[in-house]
Amino acid sequence: xxxxxxxxxxxxxxxxxxxxxxxxxxxxxxxxxxxxxxxxxxxxxxxxxxxxxxxxxxxxxxxxxxxxxxxxxxxxxxxxxxxxxxxxxxxxxxxxxxxxxxxxxxxxxxxxxxxxxxxxxxxxxxxxxxxxxxxxxxxxxxxxxxxxxxxxxxxxxxxxxxxxxxxxxxxxxxxxxxxxxxxxxxxxxxxxxxxxxxxxxxxxxxxxxxxxxxxxxxxxxxxxxxxxxxxxx
Ligand SMILES: O=C(CO)COP(=O)(O)O
Numbered sequence: 001x002x003x004x005x006x007x008x009x010x011x012x013x014x015x016x017x018x019x020x021x022x023x024x025x026x027x028x029x030x031x032x033x034x035x036x037x038x039x040x041x042x043x044x045x046x047x048x049x050x051x052x053x054x055x056x057x058x059x060x061x062x063x064x065x066x067x068x069x070x071x072x073x074x075x076x077x078x079x080x081x082x083x084x085x086x087x088x089x090x091x092x093x094x095x096x097x098x099x100x101x102x103x104x105x106x107x108x109x110x111x112x113x114x115x116x117x118x119x120x121x122x123x124x125x126x127x128x129x130x131x132x133x134x135x136x137x138x139x140x141x142x143x144x145x146x147x148x149x150x151x152x153x154x155x156x157x158x159x160x161x162x163x164x165x166x167x168x169x170x171x172x173x174x175x176x177x178x179x180x181x182x183x184x185x186x187x188x189x190x191x192x193x194x195x196x197x198x199x200x201x202x203x204x205x206x207x208x209x210x211x212x213x214x215x216x217x218x219x220x221x222x223x224x225x226x227x228x229x230x231x232x233x
Pocket of ligand 1: 008087155159160161162163191192193194212213214215216
């Protein structure tokens with residue numbers, strides 16, 4: 001299975017950052033896939049930068065009266081080949097449910113986009129011993145029956161943007177659990193405070209096929225060592 005280094009720029013990036021997209025493309029080592037989930041406003045302008053692109057959300061409908069939303073086919077038309085769905089920030093900020101995420105994923109598949117579906121427990125849920133129950137329910141509820149190119153990202157909410165990273169054993173437990181529940185060929189990414197300094201340790205964990213990187217994907221100098229660690233893993 002080809003490994004995948006994915007960057008999630010979240011609500012960051014303007015035309016001034018297109019040079020960073022090109023720099024990531026240039027720094028990408030051979031042998032791994034690299035994917036940047038840019039703000040939708042940059043997708044079309046980055047389509048010739050030499051790196052695969054993803055959206056960060058899409059609507060479940062193909063078109064229509066949904067002010068401010070984007071259809072999966074619009075993202076594909078702008079150059080995306082994948083879309084992140086069900087990120088914990090969207091689950092929290094927009095009240096996205098597993099049902100809604102599954103409907104979006106079905107729309108993404110219909111438009112030819114690979115869905116990158118995020119799951120992950122909060123700190124309360126982990127401390128309550130419910131991490132596997134939570135990610136298992138999110139997975140069962142949000143992954144469609146048919147999803148070519150499916151990627152699942154395990155992103156513990158308490159590790160996102162905090163500098164806190166689960167132990168390799170904690171990541172291994174969740175990834176082994178997910179590996180037993182996803183279709184064959186599904187890549188499993190870890191996300192949450194991945195940096196150049198911890199990437200090699202994370203990529204050595206069984207059933208970790210790459211990373212979904214937030215903050216450290218914004219600067220090519222931070223993302224390059226993560227890509228290199230993945231290529232070397
Ligand atoms: O949410 C994330 C990627 O989707 C992770 O963000 P950080 O790498 O900034 O912790």
